[in-house]
Amino acid sequence: MTTSNAIKKVLIIFAHPDRRSLNGSLLDATVKRLESQGREVKVSDLYGMNWKSEITEDDFPETHEKGTRLKVVSESLNAFQHHKLTPDVVAEQEKLKWADLVIFQFPLWWGTVPAILKGWVERVFSAGLAYALPERYGNGTFAGKKGMLMVTAGGEKIHFSATGILGPIDDILFPIQRGMLFYTGMSVLPPFITYSANYIPDEEFGPILERLYDHLQALDSLKPIPFRKQAEDYDPKTRQLKKEIVEASNEKGFSLHIRKD
Amino acid sequence: MTTSNAIKKVLIIFAHPDRRSLNGSLLDATVKRLESQGREVKVSDLYGMNWKSEITEDDFPETHEKGTRLKVVSESLNAFQHHKLTPDVVAEQEKLKWADLVIFQFPLWWGTVPAILKGWVERVFSAGLAYALPERYGNGTFAGKKGMLMVTAGGEKIHFSATGILGPIDDILFPIQRGMLFYTGMSVLPPFITYSANYIPDEEFGPILERLYDHLQALDSLKPIPFRKQAEDYDPKTRQLKKEIVEASNEKGFSLHIRKD
Numbered sequence: 001m002t003t004s005n006a007i008k009k010v011l012i013i014f015a016h017p018d019r020r021s022l023n024g025s026l027l028d029a030t031v032k033r034l035e036s037q038g039r040e041v042k043v044s045d046l047y048g049m050n051w052k053s054e055i056t057e058d059d060f061p062e063t064h065e066k067g068t069r070l071k072v073v074s075e076s077l078n079a080f081q082h083h084k085l086t087p088d089v090v091a092e093q094e095k096l097k098w099a100d101l102v103i104f105q106f107p108l109w110w111g112t113v114p115a116i117l118k119g120w121v122e123r124v125f126s127a128g129l130a131y132a133l134p135e136r137y138g139n140g141t142f143a144g145k146k147g148m149l150m151v152t153a154g155g156e157k158i159h160f161s162a163t164g165i166l167g168p169i170d171d172i173l174f175p176i177q178r179g180m181l182f183y184t185g186m187s188v189l190p191p192f193i194t195y196s197a198n199y200i201p202d203e204e205f206g207p208i209l210e211r212l213y214d215h216l217q218a219l220d221s222l223k224p225i226p227f228r229k230q231a232e233d234y235d236p237k238t239r240q241l242k243k244e245i246v247e248a249s250n251e252k253g254f255s256l257h258i259r260k261d
Numbered sequence: 262m263t264t265s266n267a268i269k270k271v272l273i274i275f276a277h278p279d280r281r282s283l284n285g286s287l288l289d290a291t292v293k294r295l296e297s298q299g300r301e302v303k304v305s306d307l308y309g310m311n312w313k314s315e316i317t318e319d320d321f322p323e324t325h326e327k328g329t330r331l332k333v334v335s336e337s338l339n340a341f342q343h344h345k346l347t348p349d350v351v352a353e354q355e356k357l358k359w360a361d362l363v364i365f366q367f368p369l370w371w372g373t374v375p376a377i378l379k380g381w382v383e384r385v386f387s388a389g390l391a392y393a394l395p396e397r398y399g400n401g402t403f404a405g406k407k408g409m410l411m412v413t414a415g416g417e418k419i420h421f422s423a424t425g426i427l428g429p430i431d432d433i434l435f436p437i438q439r440g441m442l443f444y445t446g447m448s449v450l451p452p453f454i455t456y457s458a459n460y461i462p463d464e465e466f467g468p469i470l471e472r473l474y475d476h477l478q479a480l481d482s483l484k485p486i487p488f489r490k491q492a493e494d495y496d497p498k499t500r501q502l503k504k505e506i507v508e509a510s511n512e513k514g515f516s517l518h519i520r521k522d
Contacts, residue, residue, distance in 0.1 A: 017315070017316065017317050017318065017331055017333070018318075018330055018331040020330045021330070021331070021332075047315065047317070053314035053315055053376045053377065053380060054278070054308065054314055054375075054376060054377045055278065055375075055376075056278050056308070057278065057279075069279055069281045069282070070278055070279040070282070071282075071459075072278070072368075072370075073415065073459060107333075109333075109383055110379070110382050110383065110386070110436075110440060110441050111436040111437075111440035111441070112373055112379070112436060113379075114315075114316075114379070114383065115314045115315060115316075115376045115377070115379040115380030115383055116314065116315045116376070116380075118371070118373070118374075118375070118376040118379050119314060119376030119377075121371050122370055122371065122375065122376055125371070136426075137426065154334065158499070158500075158501070159500050161501070162513070162514075162517065163501045163502040163507055163517065164500060164501055164502075165397075165398065165491055165495050165500040165501070167435075167436075167439075167440075167515060167518060168514065168515075171432065171435075171514050171515055172436060172440075174428070174432075175371075175372040175373060175428075175433060175436070176372075178428075179371060179372035179428075179433075180371050180372070198332075198334060230426055234426050238419070239419075239420050239425060239426040240419070240422070240424045240425055240426070241424040241425075246424055251513065252423070252512065252513045252514055252516060253423075253429065253432050253513055253514025253515055253516055254428055254429075254432055254514055254515075255513060255514055256423065256424065257428060
């Protein structure tokens with residue numbers, strides 16, 4: 001807790017409709033433990049806040065002329081630059097700026113984040129804030145911050161393996177971990193995943209908590225997932241992986257975009 | 262158009278906030294062309310319908326006791342089996358039952374479907390209807406139907422290649438094509454993708470339309486993406502790919518779950 005890179009401020013984006021769920025219990029345990037470690041914690045409980053999931057022209061009330069064509073990316077950039085985003089979005093962006101670590105906590109529904117969390121990303125990760133070409137994938141406004149997923153999944157762990165019916169979990173989470181978090185410049189800590197989450201008997205909750213506490217205890221020393229950085233590993237002109245990287249690798253698919261160190 | 266397997270009824274789930282967008286133009290052109298081919302078309306314009314994106318306890322007004330713990334999967338199954346889902350969800354399910362082909366049309370935002378479309382899947386693809394263990398991935402209620410994505414993407418095509426900065430498009434769409442459509446039993450036709458979609462000059466719209474018409478012209482003969490089927494390619498007990506498949510393949514990641522035929 002005493003090194004200069006220690007995580008002091010944690011923002012949890014919580015996306016489950018019921019605080020009495022397994023996700024809710026894990027949230028409570030996480031907040032308590034993080035605070036007992038001397039960290040500050042803020043929680044955005046998206047369902048509890050009645051978060052608006054859809055990006056619409058109402059997101060740009062002062063900069064978009066109602067009834068004219070809505071170009072989402074440029075509207076988002078324009079409203080952000082002129083400080084004209086809506087108060088709910090601005091409040092989330094302020095929390096993001098405050099945080100050292102941003103946790104997305106959610107049940108894995110249909111292989112990705114719940115709609116309400118997807119809508120949080122669409123509305124809060126404004127152009128100009130969360131991304132500004134060409135500085136992406138490891139660089140950007142959020143460089144220096146950390147991101148992490150806390151996921152519950154109905155499927156069994158073994159079914160999320162490379163040969164399992166549900167597909168490898170690293171690839172399933174890749175579009176979220178790399179495409180949403182790393183994209184903005186955050187480094188991404190290994191996720192905390194709870195499998196078989198629809199059928200957890202009471203006596204198995206203790207071991208899950210133990211594992212959670214171990215994860216949180218190690219928070220400051222967890223090594224980020226070594227996603228390849230745009231500024232280092234891709235040709236700046238073609239935005240393709242550098243030839244020597246491709247030639248030296250046996251990987252295919254998403255794995256090619258992760259270092260082996 | 263005259264074979265018995267011809268696609269006669271098409272449902273388009275449209276998820277863009279503005280009908281004047283490129284997506285809107287492509288929708289209009291698609292509907293017109295499909296109708297001129299003698300097919301029936303229904304469109305669910307999610308933004309236009311003010312679709313409710315979040316699955317909540319209000320989705321189960323008669324079967325869930327308000328204020329008690331909400332277990333989404335079992336609630337969904339229970340309400341479906343007792344014909345107690347909400348009218349907006351039932352209407353979409355009726356359209357699904359009617360359709361031979363279901364098209365998801367959307368801009369690729371943050372590497373996946375917009376929140377409003379994700380919410381449509383969460384609410385409409387009820388347990389019991391869209392999935393019923395253990396019959397998934399190529400089997401299920403929707404077997405015999407076809408699914409297809411129509412996607413616009415801001416990024417350039419070359420950046421969505423295997424070595425491109427955005428990652429291979431087949432892998433990016435895999436959780437949607439296999440995890441949402443094929444999962445329910447639908448076979449999945451190759452997607453229609455428009456790249457560099459934020460910057461299309463007027464003179465390039467003609468060639469895009471030409472390509473769209475070619476795609477729609479070939480609709481009845483397009484070969485589905487050969488995702489491996491649960492009932493054929495996975496061990497029924499372990500739900501792992503059969504050993505001979507793994508041993509015979511050089512693929513890694515998601516590609517291992519697609520046949521090479």
